[in-house]
Amino acid sequence: MNLFSWGMYPKIKSNVFSLRDTESLCAYAEKTEEFIPYGNGRSYGDSALADNIVYTKPYNNFLAFDAQEGILECQAGVLLSEILDTLVKRGWFLKVTPGTKLITIGGAIASDVHGKNHHTEGCFSECIEEMTLMLPDGEIKSCKKGDALFHATCGGMGLTGVILSAKISLKKINSKHINQTTIKTKNLKETFEAFEKYKDMPYSVAWIDCLAKDEEIGKCLLMVGDFANDGDLEYKSKKKLTIPFTFPSFALNNLSVKAFNWLYYAKAPNGISKQKVDIDTFFYPLDAIGDWNKIYGSGGFTQYQFILPKESSFDGLKEILGKISASGKGSFLAVLKLYGKANDNYLSFPMEGYSLALDFKIETGLFELLDALDEVVVRHGGRIYLTKDVRVSRETFEQGYPLIETFRTFRKENNMDKKLQSLQSKRVCI
Amino acid sequence: MSYVLIIGAKSDIAKEVARIYAKNGYNLYLAARESASLEELKQDIALRSGVEVVLKEFDITAYETHESFYSSLEEKPLGAIVISGYMTEQKEAQKEWNKTLETINVNYTGAVSILNIIANDFEKERRGFIVGVSSVAGDRGRKANYIYGSAKAAFSAYLSGLRNRLYESGVQVLTVKPGFVHTKMTEHLDLPPKLTASPSEVAEDIFNAQQKGRNVLYTKPIWMVIMLIIKHIPEFLFKKMSI
Numbered sequence: 001m002n003l004f005s006w007g008m009y010p011k012i013k014s015n016v017f018s019l020r021d022t023e024s025l026c027a028y029a030e031k032t033e034e035f036i037p038y039g040n041g042r043s044y045g046d047s048a049l050a051d052n053i054v055y056t057k058p059y060n061n062f063l064a065f066d067a068q069e070g071i072l073e074c075q076a077g078v079l080l081s082e083i084l085d086t087l088v089k090r091g092w093f094l095k096v097t098p099g100t101k102l103i104t105i106g107g108a109i110a111s112d113v114h115g116k117n118h119h120t121e122g123c124f125s126e127c128i129e130e131m132t133l134m135l136p137d138g139e140i141k142s143c144k145k146g147d148a149l150f151h152a153t154c155g156g157m158g159l160t161g162v163i164l165s166a167k168i169s170l171k172k173i174n175s176k177h178i179n180q181t182t183i184k185t186k187n188l189k190e191t192f193e194a195f196e197k198y199k200d201m202p203y204s205v206a207w208i209d210c211l212a213k214d215e216e217i218g219k220c221l222l223m224v225g226d227f228a229n230d231g232d233l234e235y236k237s238k239k240k241l242t243i244p245f246t247f248p249s250f251a252l253n254n255l256s257v258k259a260f261n262w263l264y265y266a267k268a269p270n271g272i273s274k275q276k277v278d279i280d281t282f283f284y285p286l287d288a289i290g291d292w293n294k295i296y297g298s299g300g301f302t303q304y305q306f307i308l309p310k311e312s313s314f315d316g317l318k319e320i321l322g323k324i325s326a327s328g329k330g331s332f333l334a335v336l337k338l339y340g341k342a343n344d345n346y347l348s349f350p351m352e353g354y355s356l357a358l359d360f361k362i363e364t365g366l367f368e369l370l371d372a373l374d375e376v377v378v379r380h381g382g383r384i385y386l387t388k389d390v391r392v393s394r395e396t397f398e399q400g401y402p403l404i405e406t407f408r409t410f411r412k413e414n415n416m417d418k419k420l421q422s423l424q425s426k427r428v429c430i
Numbered sequence: 431m432s433y434v435l436i437i438g439a440k441s442d443i444a445k446e447v448a449r450i451y452a453k454n455g456y457n458l459y460l461a462a463r464e465s466a467s468l469e470e471l472k473q474d475i476a477l478r479s480g481v482e483v484v485l486k487e488f489d490i491t492a493y494e495t496h497e498s499f500y501s502s503l504e505e506k507p508l509g510a511i512v513i514s515g516y517m518t519e520q521k522e523a524q525k526e527w528n529k530t531l532e533t534i535n536v537n538y539t540g541a542v543s544i545l546n547i548i549a550n551d552f553e554k555e556r557r558g559f560i561v562g563v564s565s566v567a568g569d570r571g572r573k574a575n576y577i578y579g580s581a582k583a584a585f586s587a588y589l590s591g592l593r594n595r596l597y598e599s600g601v602q603v604l605t606v607k608p609g610f611v612h613t614k615m616t617e618h619l620d621l622p623p624k625l626t627a628s629p630s631e632v633a634e635d636i637f638n639a640q641q642k643g644r645n646v647l648y649t650k651p652i653w654m655v656i657m658l659i660i661k662h663i664p665e666f667l668f669k670k671m672s673i
Contacts, residue, residue, distance in 0.1 A: 086478045
C-alpha cells in the first residue's frame, strides 16, 4: 500500500504485515528479507519507511496494571492517548511525554522520545522498567536498563528488533490541570536567562519568533509549569478539529503569526502572566487539530531539529536563526528548549544544551539550506534528531553521534543489520 | 450496567466496538468460535474500563445451538451487535460451491438465525437495540464481489424489515454499511486512503449512531454519496462497467 510518515514526504509503496501475534511475526521475520517496524506513522521522515513494514498498531492490548506502584504493562501498539484515556482519571500520567500523544509505545521507545521535562526527568527510556522484543531471528528477549540490548533499542529507530511489550512506570498526579507561567523575552540573551531562571520548574518550552531580525533575534514566549493540586481528574480527550484538505502554506504562517502575536502582545502584556490550562492544551496543543500535517500541502514537509551543547548554544543558535531568517523559508514559529544531561543509550538525541525545532515545506532549495545549517550544527558539536529527519547525510549524522560504532557493532554481532533496515538507516549507513 | 452482546467478537472491528462500549460503561458478552483466544482482549478491556466481560463460545453457522446459546446468557443483553462476516475471493466462490455457501451462511443465514431469537426477546421486553454490520457491497451487485454482496444485500433487507417490525416495541435496529476498512480481511488490498476507515473509526461511528437512535449508517460517510451514485447508474450502462 501507499505509505508515508507524518511529513508526507517521501511517499512510497510498501508491503504491510500487521502484527497481531508473535507466531505469525516469527514466520514473517523468517521469510522476509528486509523490514522495519512502523507504529502510528508519527515520526516525520523515513525512519519507519521501507519496502516491507511490520505495522505494530493492531498489537495493542493492556496486559497488567499495578495500581500501587503505577506500573502499566502493555503491548507495543498502544497509543499514549489510550493510556491517558484510561489512567488520568485514576491519578496517573506519563513520566515523559512528547508533544503528541498519538504515538505508539514501541515508537516512543524506538525514538527514545522526550518532552518539556527533559531537563528534570530525561527521556522516555527512563520510565521503562522492562521490555520485550522479537529479534530478527525470531527469538523473544526481555531487557532492562544496563543491558546492551536495552541501550541499543531505546533510540535505536527499530533497528534492533520488533518491540512487543513494555512495563512503563507512571507518575502520580492530583489534577488534570497545569499551572502555567508565560514569560515574554525580547532577544536570545533574555531567552537563555529565562530558561536558567526557571530551570527548577518541571516543564518548560519556548516558542521562538523566527521572523525576528537583528537585536530581536531569539525573542520568545517561554512557557513553564507544573501540575496543579486541585484533585480534579475528570479528564476527557478533546474532540479533534479536522483539516479535510491540504492548505496553501501561507495560511499556516498567517495563523501562527496571529497566534504568537496574540499571546505576545495580549496575553503577556507585562512580561509575565499566569494561566491554568488542561493536559491537552499544555502538552498536546497540535493534537487538537486532526491532520495538521496537511497544512503544508501535498508535497509534504520536514521538521529540522538539532541540539547544540550548552557552551556553544548561544553562538550557534544566533548564527542559525540568522540564516533561517535571511532565507525566508521555514515556519514562523520554532520550538526552543533547554535539555538536561545525555543518557547511556547509543543513539538517543538529547544532550545537555539547547534544541531548536522548526518546520519547512519541502521545496526547491530547501535541502541546500538545511545542508548549510548542518554545517553550523556540526561545527558547534551538535547533532540532528533522526526521528524528524528525512535528508541528513551520513557524515553529518556520524559526527553528531559518537556511539554510532558501538551501535553498528552491536547490530552486526547480533545479526540485526541485514534484516532490519529503513530508508533512513540505509542513507546514513547505520 | 447492562450487557451488550457482540456476535463475531474476533474481528478487528469487533475488538474496537467492544472497547468503546466498555469505555462507556457497558458490560460485554463476547461471542465467537474458539472464544478462549479472546482472553487477552478480555483482560485488556477489564484493565481499561473495569467492566464485566464474559466470553461465550458461539458458532454462527451452528443454527441448532442458537436457542440454547441465548438462553444460557444469565442476564439478557440490552443490545446485540452482529459483526460476523466472511469474505472470500469472488473468483474462488464462483468455482467452489462450498465457499459460496459459507459466504451466504455466515453473512446471512446465521445472522438471521440468531437475530430471530434476540428480536423475539427484545420485542417481548419492549426494549433494546440491534446493530447489524452489513456492507456497501450489498447496495448493488458488481462482478468483483456479488456473492458476498448479495449475502449482505439480503442481510440489509432483513434488518430493514426487522426495524419496521420492532418500531412499535421501541426496539432500535441500526444497519451499518462500512466501505473500505483496514482489517485482516483487506490487508492484502491496495485501498484508497481517503475512502478507507480504521476499525476504531468504524467503531466510534457505530457507537455514536446507535446512541443517537439512527437507522442506517454509512462509514465513512462519503460512502453514502458514492453508493447513491452507483445505485443510480442505469443497468444498460452498469452491466458494461468494471467497478
